[in-house]
Amino acid sequence: MNKKKLMLIATAALMGAGAMAQQVKFVEYDLDNGLHVVLHQDKKAPVVAVTVMYHVGSKNEQVGRTGFAHFFEHLLFEGSDNIKRGEFMKIVSSNGGQNNANTTQDRTFYYEVFPSNQLELGLWLESERMLHPVINEIGVKTQNEVVKEEKRMRIDNQPYAKFNEEIFKRLFTNHPYHWQTIGSMEDLDAAKLEEFQAFFKKFYVPNNAVLTIAGDIDVEKTKQLVATYFSDVPKGAPVVQPSIKEAPITKEMIDTAYDANIQIPAVFAAYRTPGSTTRDAQVLGLVSKVLSGGASSRLYKKMVDDKKNALQVAAFNYSLEDYGAYITLALPNGNAKLEDLLKDMDEEVAKLQTDLISESDYQKLQNQFENDYVSANTKMVGVAENLSDGYTYNKNTNEVNEELKKIRSITREEIRDVAKKYLNKNQRLVLYYLPKK
Template identity: 75%
Template sequence: MKYNFLIALSLSALCLRSTAQQVKFSEYDLDNGLHVILHQDKTAPVVAVSVMYHVGSKDEDPGRTGFAHFFEHLLFEGSENMKRGEFMKIVSSNGGQNNANTTQDRTFYYEVFPSNQLELGLWLESERMLHPKIDNAGVKTQNEVIKEEKRMRIDNKPYGKFAENIFAHLFEGHPYSWQPIGSMAHLDAARLEEFIAFFKKYYAPNNAVLTIAGDLDIEKTKGLVAKYFNEVPKGIPIVKGTFELKPVTKQIVDTVYDANIQIPAIFAAYRVPGMKSRDHKVLEMISSVLSGGGSSRLSTKMVDEKKTALQVSAFNYTLEDYGAYITLAMPNNNTPLDQLLTEIDAEVVRLQTDLITESEFKKLQNQFENGYVSANTKMIGLAENLSNGYIFHDKHTNNLNEQLAEAKSISREEIRDVAKKYLRKDQRVVLYYLPKK
């Protein structure tokens, strides 16, 4: 059964690759405010059921950080109609897969099933929304799980603390200044009533999108959605906080010592616009020019030709309100970190001064077209992208179908001008990441 299911997933990916230029979908709202998005694709007997809640670490009290990520775990504890620990067993025993993840801006839960188990997926997500088990036993269990996760992913992981140190400077005065995993001391101090209140406020249907993609019958699916979600009560309307940060006007330099590393690294990070801005897409293109593959500018210059770096990279970490454009390098042959930063800066200045070549531009457009198609080959990826369009683009779900045209409309001049506008030395954080002796 599992072998056949994996084959179906692969077939689904192959078939979608040739037809993914325009994604068809339907959408509507339930009376309780739950937004529903349906995408039909009958190329393989697979269906993805997902719920995205518009809640992340950005929505937390500064004295109670880590709540959104905590609920990513806690809402697998079971429900009034499901024994503790049964959620994942039910999924796997019916040929499915499931997971969840949390960012600063949203929490995303999903199951991927053979399509004859669609109703089961809807029941599971409705149980999570309507009848979750939130008690002291579950809180204690997940508290220990998250502490172990923090030890593995941050405390004991090489270079695991770079983001928290960069973001603390780059987003001072904004909830992005702390990481989604939050503070263990805050979670230890929190009372059960606080967890229940957080759930009631943010995990309501009017703060969520239910997206279903795959081998489904639209009318039958609408009936099942009504069956399992109509009874969920509407929550209190949520008013999102707004944060206007002062611009960074001079370079900020910091140093971190990490006992888990032997090779130092240097990071440079710039505060940039959030995902609603066209400029964030331009910055993604800049990342591709600088470090998108072995033939990119930074890799060619610093890894292949000069051999000053073991690794060099540039990427745009996009969030709802703002973003962080980050460059990093690890030295080869004891190259000084300052020299690595100088070499990266030289390539940035080159981008700010000269237009990229026509061949680079053509390669860039091909990369983005391939990336767009690849991002929508799997039903769960497609479901997430549709949800993102609704949540983060003013309820404009069709943003998914406009992304490729937007990328193709970006000019070489725009790439130069955006690099000049945001990637300036006087508005960045430089982080020296050194081995702890």
């Protein structure tokens, strides 16, 4: 047997093993109070991730009261009727665990990762957060200062940190995606304690959440523990997600924004795109990889390697539940003009809209996505988040096992046609992002 054929057999065997590893088995069910429960057993390591995803983000806020969802990401670590103020994280760390939370425009995700013998502790902590957190003036004032400091560090004083805000407030005029997740500090200052309490009562209820547990667990014992800690949480009123439509963009918008934290300008082209649950959004993810997925991508090779007129170039689909924003950007090298960088990016987009990518590029694209997919499911908290996403956005927890098949079914023709459908000059914002003197 020749060496080449042996390599092909070995590659096929490895791919087969990878496909088997990618299948995520799980059990799911609902409690009487509406809490959706997902259990994934994986005994490769003695760890367990306990996670809760609430279907609430900044899009569930009101004008004049923005930033509530992100604020609650912090506030719900303050303590509960049975956890003293400031003790939540100490309990986690003293028992060998790690914890964190994050908020997007569409959902809020809390998690703890523990040695598997501390599963019950993780369930107790999350049930305390859901059942009776302490929401009082002391906690609100404390976390208000924490959020302000986070905004100063992560946004106000960071280079290029405000470009999302500048793009989204121009792409969206009606939808709450108009404002950023961190919201307005003035809104938080003006809010009364009763408003925070009402926000919690409305959104942080079991029927608006999914509890996902992944790792070294006994499924039947875990079901019993879940019932013990969560069955008594009262069901809330049904949560209705906002349904707000934006009028199509039919004329190119050209604008300028200024940032006191930068010395090198940038140019952005942003297009409003469909929500993450659509097939077109998945196709746009592949379009991004063609344009800027690594050092061999088209934009990087052309502008950074060959012409050397860009220090940095990128294209990505900022995909959210209701809409997305497809963004291309470039930073000039030396005296390169922003208009020329925009022209170079537009040329590569135009090629995608007219010519099919090659078979070899298509295969490389599939391989890149498969590697990303496998990497996303290597840690238990990543598996739990992916399972939770599938249920939260599509009521289809098994999406974690279907995603790879969907991507493999996307054709070269679809990549061309979707680029042609959404990435047109009359459908976009061009934003010149300049240093502020």
